[in-house]
Amino acid sequence: MLTMARSRRDFTPECKDEAVKLVITTGRAVATVARELGVNEATLGRWVSAFMARNETGQTEVTESKRAELLRLRKENADLKMDRAFLKKASIFFAQEASDTSVLRSN
Incomplete structure (x- = not known):
């Protein structure tokens, strides 16, 4: 059979x-x-x-699509944190440079 x-x-x-x-x-x-x-x-x-x-x-x-979105958002968040840290350092650098040039102008 x-x-x-x-x-x-x-x-x-x-x-x-x-x-x-x-x-x-x-x-x-x-x-x-x-x-x-x-x-x-x-x-x-x-x-x-x-x-x-x-x-x-x-x-x-958690569905696959939500898991993929979560991974994408975590990567985006990490990138934004790096950008923010860079901008913070750049603003400090330019603020110091501006104060140094204002001291030179006053002399």
Whole structure:
């Protein structure tokens, strides 16, 4: 007897979040939404349960897009800190130079 093995599908965190939002925001049954999306009912039920548990504890999963944005913002913040430090040193240098030239003019 030949049987065909079903391949396991992987879902992105964003896809899971959207499916969970459909269940929560519309108030429809997990079984109904699962059927519409072509996802196993038990799988969607686990996603919803995990979402509810995360929200009860205040933990939220960081998506790849948010992680990428966080890395970009951290790099930008580091660059701005370097720019600020440079400008601070430059302003001190020019302030000292201006005071030195004003002393020379008064003599």
